Amino acid sequence: MMDDHSETAASAPDYETLRERIIAGRGGMPKRLAQVAEFAVDHPDEIALGTVGSIAAQAGVQPSTLVRFAQALGFQGFSELQSIYRRKLQQRWPDYQDRLHSLRATAPDDPGGNLLAGFSEATIRSILRIREALDGEQFAAAAQIIAKADTIYLLGNRRAFPAASYLAYLFGKLDMRHRLLTNMAHMGASELSGSSARDTLIAISFTPYTPATVEIATAAAERGVPVISITDSTFSPLAHIARRWLEVVEEDYLGFRSLGATFCVCMALATLAAELRAEG
Amino acid sequence: MMDDHSETAASAPDYETLRERIIAGRGGMPKRLAQVAEFAVDHPDEIALGTVGSIAAQAGVQPSTLVRFAQALGFQGFSELQSIYRRKLQQRWPDYQDRLHSLRATAPDDPGGNLLAGFSEATIRSILRIREALDGEQFAAAAQIIAKADTIYLLGNRRAFPAASYLAYLFGKLDMRHRLLTNMAHMGASELSGSSARDTLIAISFTPYTPATVEIATAAAERGVPVISITDSTFSPLAHIARRWLEVVEEDYLGFRSLGATFCVCMALATLAAELRAEG
DNA sequence: CATCAAATAGAATTAAAATTCTAATTCTAG
DNA sequence: CTAGAATTAGAATTTTAATTCTATTTGATG
Numbered sequence A, B: 001m002m003d004d005h006s007e008t009a010a011s012a013p014d015y016e017t018l019r020e021r022i023i024a025g026r027g028g029m030p031k032r033l034a035q036v037a038e039f040a041v042d043h044p045d046e047i048a049l050g051t052v053g054s055i056a057a058q059a060g061v062q063p064s065t066l067v068r069f070a071q072a073l074g075f076q077g078f079s080e081l082q083s084i085y086r087r088k089l090q091q092r093w094p095d096y097q098d099r100l101h102s103l104r105a106t107a108p109d110d111p112g113g114n115l116l117a118g119f120s121e122a123t124i125r126s127i128l129r130i131r132e133a134l135d136g137e138q139f140a141a142a143a144q145i146i147a148k149a150d151t152i153y154l155l156g157n158r159r160a161f162p163a164a165s166y167l168a169y170l171f172g173k174l175d176m177r178h179r180l181l182t183n184m185a186h187m188g189a190s191e192l193s194g195s196s197a198r199d200t201l202i203a204i205s206f207t208p209y210t211p212a213t214v215e216i217a218t219a220a221a222e223r224g225v226p227v228i229s230i231t232d233s234t235f236s237p238l239a240h241i242a243r244r245w246l247e248v249v250e251e252d253y254l255g256f257r258s259l260g261a262t263f264c265v266c267m268a269l270a271t272l273a274a275e276l277r278a279e280g
Numbered sequence C: 001c002a003t004c005a006a007a008t009a010g011a012a013t014t015a016a017a018a019t020t021c022t023a024a025t026t027c028t029a030g
Numbered sequence D: 001c002t003a004g005a006a007t008t009a010g011a012a013t014t015t016t017a018a019t020t021c022t023a024t025t026t027g028a029t030g
Helices: A002-010 A015-026 A031-042 A044-049 A052-059 A063-072 A078-091 A096-105 A111-133 A136-148 A158-173 A211-222 A237-241 A260-279 B002-010 B015-026 B031-042 B044-049 B052-059 B063-072 B078-091 B096-106 B111-133 B136-148 B158-173 B211-222 B237-241 B260-279
Strands: A152-156 A178-181 A200-204 A227-231 A244-247 B152-156 B178-181 B200-204 B227-231 B244-247
Touching (some): A015 A031, A031 A044, A044 A052, A044 B078, A063 A078, A111 B260, A136 A200, A136 A244, A136 A260, A158 A178, A158 A200, A158 B158, A260 B111, B015 B031, B015 B078, B031 B052, B052 B063, B063 B078, B136 B200, B136 B227, B152 B158, B158 B200, B227 B260
Parallel strands (some): A200 A227, A227 A244
């Protein structure tokens, strides 16, 4: 009895844990239970909000199967399992559209939170999107060029400058020779002196494309330096002159664009290049 | 009868409409119903997920009051009203944690894709976490200081430098006087000359805290310049000397940390400050 | 291919939750 | 301060949902 009790007490996992457990166990489950497992993983919201009857119908099983499923996972009944899905639903972000609404109408209790939510959402969506938009082959080829480069020149102005400087930080940590082009004292052109086809230039720019960036990247390309561009459109001048180019589009919120997605691409690019270099 | 029917059919409003209707009607409602109305507006998630009993207990009324409340709004019973709250809960923005899982699962052998997924996941999780960790009051107070500042000094080295330079970009776009401290030619101290309590310094640093950053921020604090810190722990030296400080912890992947969450905070901070300044 | 164990479907049962109803209370108007 | 209407609390009832049980089917093993 004590054992039973402690068993039950111990098995109040959070949603993530439960999810992992379901995925892990699905293989060894009988047919119908596996069917429920799959449904549960794919439609957590249904589990949270539906009734045993409605969920069973949607999953194509009998209501009792759901109870058996829950019991197979160590719960007393389906309701106990469901409560975990419900808790998760509550713990999601506060609905920021809601809160904007009440901000406008009633007391401005948390103006910062709304802004934060807006920028967060825009950034996260941008990051998720690159997984779909990014060309894997271009990416791998770009990393290969960087891996083989003698010196990696880094170019980015305005909003792109933080990304360029972050790349400088990354290549510093990875111990790969690089140079951040700052165009200080308008010496941009001379910063490329000595560069050749054995080097590479990573040029970053987004609309409206900074003329200085385009100019210097073009100059490098004409010198024979392979250019890798990170930019936001096929029509970008940086796309044309590049040996390889990567498309990264950041979503807008209140007229500002983050760099979250660009940073993810930069990190992946730098680490893959380092890996390729280490491999030979 | 036909009238009844069309009444019922017409009253299947979406959550927003319902919310407005409740707020509008609250004034003319009897005591207990008004009490429920307030609870419903403040705790929509409870309404969505609770039972008549549990909600009644939390709102401090009898279960039957909830039914009367629903009927007063033109619903047949409480369950009908509740279904609207549940629908809303489902329609919230997608659960990014869930989507991340599927990202990881779908890219088994693509090296670039895996890296990208890893960094994306770390960044998104970091962004999601700040909503819990970030102190709304500190945030608002920090924005207020920035709004009132004459000149905004920006300080960040190593990994924090991209964030500082991004803030410079933001304040440039927002037309707020600022200065990015670069410590060029080791002239860090003199870059603060002329600064006073009327200005502010935004100092950004993460473990291992760059000594130069701590040093300059401390010097500024000693001059009486209010310091706003963005850092990753209570034990950070920047937390101690700051007038206000914001905790941002970025998640690690393969030994690298993104700046996605930091950028979100920076964007929200800068725009809120600009808004506060515009308001007077 | 027969036998046994495991799993399942669907009905039966139990439990829980929503709704209705009535007596009591609280307001309101005269 | 009283009468009447409106509102409420809480018990009683109805409805719905969750769980259990059993006959049947499926699947594995000798």
